[in-house]
């Protein structure tokens with residue numbers, strides 16, 4: 001019995017200082033139009049092509065949110081993934097899902113909703129809700145073949 005306890009303590013000791021990444025997937029469906037308000041239709045057409053359709057078009061966005069940090073010795077968590085899921089729901093899904101990004105989402109009133117700009121907006125919203133000692137990375141798939149990554153660097 002005593003021998004078992006010693007082994008257990010040693011195993012726990014080995015976890016100290018280990019850095020682990022936890023990830024949570026999410027998705028939202030949204031419409032957008034890529035264009036600049038200060039350009040003519042022709043200028044926008046030349047740069048953004050079919051994405052400049054004035055009647056908008058939509059994507060099934062997929063998200064992978066990753067948090068990296070030290071394992072808490074008491075809980076065994078980097079952070080509770082349920083807590084991360086709740087942050088994503090409130091900060092991203094509730095704000096973006098089934099919305100027109102250009103018309104419905106304040107962050108894109110004057111910001112072109114490209115995948116690059118969307119991932120930075122999402123990162124900033126989630127960053128505010130995560131402990132400062134944890135690192136955050138967000139990967140956003142706009143289509144199954146097009147995706148962007150932002151780590152705040």
Ligand SMILES: Nc1nc2c(c(=O)[nH]1)N=C([C@H](O)[C@H](O)COP(=O)(O)OP(=O)(O)OP(=O)(O)O)CN2
Nearest residue numbers: 034050051057059113114115116142143144145146
């Ligand atoms: N750098 C970026 N380029 C493009 C973005 C972007 O956000 N950043 N966005 C678009 C459009 O939103 C467009 O709707 C993307 O769709 P599409 O070109 O149809 O992408 P697919 O992966 O479905 O296309 P395939 O070529 O059939 O693989 C364009 N560019």
Ligand SMILES: [Zn+2]
Nearest residue numbers: 032051057059
């Ligand atoms: Zn698009």
